[in-house]
Amino acid sequence: MTVKGKIFLCVAVLAVLFAVAGSVVLGRYYVDNRKANFTSDYVLYVYPDTELDEVVDSLQSGAGTIRPKSLKRAFAKMEVAENIKPGRYVVKSSSPSIYVARMLVFGWQTPQNMTLSGTIRSKGSLAKKISMQMMVDSAEVASALNDNAFLARYGFSSEDVFGLVLPDTYEMYWTASVEEIFDRFKKEYDAFWTDERISKAEAQGLTRKQVSVMASIVSGETLKAFEYPVIAGVYLNRYRKGMKLQADPTVCFCFDYKLDRVLRKHLTVDSPYNTYKYVGLPPAPINVPPKACLDAVLNPDKHGYIYFCASSAFDGTHKFAVGYSEHMKNAREFQRALTKRNKERAAAARQ
Numbered sequence: 001m002t003v004k005g006k007i008f009l010c011v012a013v014l015a016v017l018f019a020v021a022g023s024v025v026l027g028r029y030y031v032d033n034r035k036a037n038f039t040s041d042y043v044l045y046v047y048p049d050t051e052l053d054e055v056v057d058s059l060q061s062g063a064g065t066i067r068p069k070s071l072k073r074a075f076a077k078m079e080v081a082e083n084i085k086p087g088r089y090v091v092k093s094s095s096p097s098i099y100v101a102r103m104l105v106f107g108w109q110t111p112q113n114m115t116l117s118g119t120i121r122s123k124g125s126l127a128k129k130i131s132m133q134m135m136v137d138s139a140e141v142a143s144a145l146n147d148n149a150f151l152a153r154y155g156f157s158s159e160d161v162f163g164l165v166l167p168d169t170y171e172m173y174w175t176a177s178v179e180e181i182f183d184r185f186k187k188e189y190d191a192f193w194t195d196e197r198i199s200k201a202e203a204q205g206l207t208r209k210q211v212s213v214m215a216s217i218v219s220g221e222t223l224k225a226f227e228y229p230v231i232a233g234v235y236l237n238r239y240r241k242g243m244k245l246q247a248d249p250t251v252c253f254c255f256d257y258k259l260d261r262v263l264r265k266h267l268t269v270d271s272p273y274n275t276y277k278y279v280g281l282p283p284a285p286i287n288v289p290p291k292a293c294l295d296a297v298l299n300p301d302k303h304g305y306i307y308f309c310a311s312s313a314f315d316g317t318h319k320f321a322v323g324y325s326e327h328m329k330n331a332r333e334f335q336r337a338l339t340k341r342n343k344e345r346a347a348a349a350r351q
Helices: 001-033 053-064 066-078 097-106 125-135 138-145 148-152 179-191 195-203 206-223 225-241 248-252 264-268 291-300 324-350
Strands: 040-045 087-090 112-115 170-174 309-310 318-321
Touching: 001 066, 001 097, 040 053, 053 066, 066 097, 087 097, 087 148, 112 125, 125 138, 138 148, 138 179, 138 206, 170 179, 195 206, 206 291, 225 291, 225 309, 225 318, 225 324, 248 264, 309 324, 318 324
Parallel strands: none
Antiparallel strands: 040 087, 112 170, 309 318
16 A cells, blocks of 8 residues: 555544544533433432432432433533432433433522421421421520521511411521521511501401410411301400400410310319410410411401301301300210210120
8 A cells, every 4th residue: 555545544434533532412401401311300418418320320220210321421520429408309301411410510499388287386396397397406406496586687686487477388498598488488478468457457456466375375276267247256255345255275385275175164273375275365376376267357257146156966066146045055065975976885895
């Protein structure tokens, strides 16, 4: 082969090698930057102490990584190991490797819903509900709920903090701090208390905080939402007459909700929350009242009822009365039904 031929061959070989190398580079670029690398959508949680290997394993088992080497290259390129941010990340099946790497480095979180619902009667329960859905620790939330200096920023204290929290669904970043969570509570609190609601509170002769206290009593009396306005009307009638509210839930609060039944001996407990002993509203809410209870106090049914007791139907509803004699008739009816039901249950248990 001539010199010229050898040179031509070398050039041809180099051209082929460059073409192959180029195709490999372009192929990897396409695979890493454009091609979907997961079989299913997956929510990835990254804690401050999460190691890169844990992230890779989690993606493999949860999202079903199709090309692990592609993910490894993307993570190395973005230096994910050194720059990963804690957060809640939604990995789509359509996501390429590089997008997930960038997501973890730049902290492109997807907000999640933090839902506060159901009966919340203690700070511990509230702290637990929050920590189960957010990255914050329950002890940190509980500490904030008892920190008067911290709560003073929002116009509340450790005693009346239940009035700040409105049961709802809050869209937030999973990594939100305790302060950010409480900032959001205050924002929703201020949004709830429109000028119209404030005017309605004034019409009832109550402040916003007093509405929360009354609503917490209503919430403690029934699980039937349609009864909220009726029961709110009963307590407002008593309140305006200067009567003792005599609300069993306030007595239960005095005993940390550990009573199976409220008995006569429990009614003498010396506490400002005992509405059988002291006239007027308790100092603060006895639970976290739902918005529907707050609105029931602001828009109560107008009636003359002063008394109510549980229905003998045992369906969670109540019977209402204007006069005491009528109330006692309803109460005796309930007691007879309760005695009968207890005897039937005892007989069934012996069989």
